[in-house]
Amino acid sequence: MNRPLTLVVAIAVGLSACKRAVPKGVDLTPTKEIVVGVEMIDYDDEHGAYTCHAPRFWSIHEDNGATFIGPRDPTTAGSSYITIVRYPGSSARWSDAQKYAESFWQVDPSHKQPALEKRKIGDKTVIFLHQERPFYKLHSSKAEYMLRSDHAIIPIQGGFFAIEHRAPLNAHERTLPVFEAVVRSFNPKI
Amino acid sequence: MKSRLIDEPQSWGSLGPLTNRAALFTLCRTMKPLILLVGVFTLPCAARAQSIQADWRRDGVDERVKAALTSQGWRLEDDGRALEAKTKAPVTKDVLDKAVLDLRQGARRAALETVNLMLASGKPLSPEDQQKIETLSADLPPVLVAAILDPRSGMNQVKALVDADLSRVVSYFDGGRTMAAHAAAARPVSAETPGPRVYLPYYTPLEKSIGEKIRAFAAVEIGRDPFGKTVLSHLNTNGKPDLPPIVIEDQNGAVVAQYDIRRRAIVLDRESVLASVVGTVPPSRAFALRTALTTRTALMEYLSAHPEAVSAVVKDNDVVIVHELTHAWQDRRDTIFREITRGNLPDATPLEYEEEAYKTKNLYLHSKLQNDPASVKMDRELEDYTDMMQNPELWEKDLMKTLNDSSPSRALPLRSIQDIQAARLARTRGRAVLTNDDQRARTLDLSAMGRGQKELTALKAAHDCRSALLNGKIDEAGLGSYQALGGYYLVQTQFATRSTDRIALLDLAERNAKASGNAVLIEEVRKAKERKK
Numbered sequence: 001m002n003r004p005l006t007l008v009v010a011i012a013v014g015l016s017a018c019k020r021a022v023p024k025g026v027d028l029t030p031t032k033e034i035v036v037g038v039e040m041i042d043y044d045d046e047h048g049a050y051t052c053h054a055p056r057f058w059s060i061h062e063d064n065g066a067t068f069i070g071p072r073d074p075t076t077a078g079s080s081y082i083t084i085v086r087y088p089g090s091s092a093r094w095s096d097a098q099k100y101a102e103s104f105w106q107v108d109p110s111h112k113q114p115a116l117e118k119r120k121i122g123d124k125t126v127i128f129l130h131q132e133r134p135f136y137k138l139h140s141s142k143a144e145y146m147l148r149s150d151h152a153i154i155p156i157q158g159g160f161f162a163i164e165h166r167a168p169l170n171a172h173e174r175t176l177p178v179f180e181a182v183v184r185s186f187n188p189k190i
Numbered sequence: 191m192k193s194r195l196i197d198e199p200q201s202w203g204s205l206g207p208l209t210n211r212a213a214l215f216t217l218c219r220t221m222k223p224l225i226l227l228v229g230v231f232t233l234p235c236a237a238r239a240q241s242i243q244a245d246w247r248r249d250g251v252d253e254r255v256k257a258a259l260t261s262q263g264w265r266l267e268d269d270g271r272a273l274e275a276k277t278k279a280p281v282t283k284d285v286l287d288k289a290v291l292d293l294r295q296g297a298r299r300a301a302l303e304t305v306n307l308m309l310a311s312g313k314p315l316s317p318e319d320q321q322k323i324e325t326l327s328a329d330l331p332p333v334l335v336a337a338i339l340d341p342r343s344g345m346n347q348v349k350a351l352v353d354a355d356l357s358r359v360v361s362y363f364d365g366g367r368t369m370a371a372h373a374a375a376a377r378p379v380s381a382e383t384p385g386p387r388v389y390l391p392y393y394t395p396l397e398k399s400i401g402e403k404i405r406a407f408a409a410v411e412i413g414r415d416p417f418g419k420t421v422l423s424h425l426n427t428n429g430k431p432d433l434p435p436i437v438i439e440d441q442n443g444a445v446v447a448q449y450d451i452r453r454r455a456i457v458l459d460r461e462s463v464l465a466s467v468v469g470t471v472p473p474s475r476a477f478a479l480r481t482a483l484t485t486r487t488a489l490m491e492y493l494s495a496h497p498e499a500v501s502a503v504v505k506d507n508d509v510v511i512v513h514e515l516t517h518a519w520q521d522r523r524d525t526i527f528r529e530i531t532r533g534n535l536p537d538a539t540p541l542e543y544e545e546e547a548y549k550t551k552n553l554y555l556h557s558k559l560q561n562d563p564a565s566v567k568m569d570r571e572l573e574d575y576t577d578m579m580q581n582p583e584l585w586e587k588d589l590m591k592t593l594n595d596s597s598p599s600r601a602l603p604l605r606s607i608q609d610i611q612a613a614r615l616a617r618t619r620g621r622a623v624l625t626n627d628d629q630r631a632r633t634l635d636l637s638a639m640g641r642g643q644k645e646l647t648a649l650k651a652a653h654d655c656r657s658a659l660l661n662g663k664i665d666e667a668g669l670g671s672y673q674a675l676g677g678y679y680l681v682q683t684q685f686a687t688r689s690t691d692r693i694a695l696l697d698l699a700e701r702n703a704k705a706s707g708n709a710v711l712i713e714e715v716r717k718a719k720e721r722k723k
Binding site for chain 1: 314316317318319321325445446447510513569570573576577579580581582583584586587588589591592593595596665666668669697698701705
């Protein structure tokens, strides 16, 4: 009576033993969308605070927020990267999205506040702004090239998320759509 | 032309087979008569080459090698002579060539170890990794770079190439070490002791005298500020601040200052010092003075005769000196830098050390803004402070990235240095031993490197505590930064010579005062604006 069952189990074990292991380094995560040739996959924040689409082949650094590092501009040698930081309501420096958005005059070379633009994305209201500043090497006063940073500030219950895209000015348009895709797909879990 | 530390693939390729003892033996046996013949004719030439005095301009020392040699204490004179750090005397061509080769091998080792780290995950290289490899390509064997960047290359093939190249570089360094050197490296280093590789940074009594004056002025200037006093107190010896030696050297204006871990000295850039000196005279005399001070001796003599110029050098650079003093404290507090100079740890600066130094100098600047706003210069350091105060999280991420981008194999997070050290330990454990001496050398190396690894682990834990403390101070300072900047711009209006500048400064004072919500400051700015009208 038990013989057919034993045979089935044996075949199943045999098949699983024959099944080839997934080669190391092969990424099976499904592609969610392709933006300007960049494959985007699902990204889950390590603390479970949000999900979003992120470029599959960019490096990810996770330390008090996530940074996705993209291609380097050959002219300036500056990289494009996108940083996501969460500011909880208890944050010592910033807890109010609007006040944070209005503080960028401080770091503007001519102390001008960049224009703020509010856009509705899904059920979120996102504050957008952008800024251009010179890039200096550390301990150097020589401006190497101009940087452009694009900011999306997303208010949540008790605090906000800030998403920044930074790239050399002459190269920023190449990765701007990637930043916009990250913002579009951004889904706070808190 | 792009400067390169390593760019001769042929010479490296030829070293490969000769490291095999059997091949070497066969080669020597078959080639003996020819070797003898060549030797007879080339020996006199070789002897002559050894006695030729080095001329770094003639011997192809490019800007990068020049900077690297200078940072190790060498002095490359305007007349072409190369003076060595320990003896302070001109060296022969072969000595300079050996020093350059050591540098190239060190750069190659650091680059190969960084690539090894990238490959360790088994994942395909990211665009960021590939870009770093391109940045490091001058230090890597061209065959390896081509293999890495060729999509048809297999991961195992690349790993094998890296491994073989690393073995050659490690043999280069280990091959030249005596048993006494192995034993010396294995002896524990205690904090507060100078270590074995400290050479006096000064080349002449005049330089020493100027260095001492800058040191004394720096202690006074930084000590005037309450936070600066705390920084100095970390360097106290017998109750008094004991600053490291300060020396002026050519850094080509790229770096204003640096802490040299080998000589345990602060190095100020000659061009930046000259700018401060020239700034002490009226604009009408500035060009003539700059022209007169183009040589090192002329600059030193001028500084010796003009204490106000020494004072200007310190006042213009006190913020970066505080940054470098933080590195000096790290050097005395921890043993990491000394283990690096002994070869027991990878020759890399932990990014965590830089983070601490940058945060410390910005907190010093914050304290100066509060206590003596007139003493703060409107420069890059003030911009960096404003960046940090506006958004500490983004500022820190940007700092780490900029540092690592500028030196992908030398500015590394502690975690990466620990991984490289673990790989070094594994390689040493697996090193073939043929004799008792080999066995003893390996035991000593494992002891030294194992200790280094433990020190890195301890540093990681200590850094996390120190970082939390500094972040708390930054949060606290951030709340008062609008007020500090409002007061600063108000004070600066007194020094503005042009009306348009005064108006712009008053506007900035007003915006910061309003953002601070401080009624007294808002009123002061309002009155100042009324007076202006």
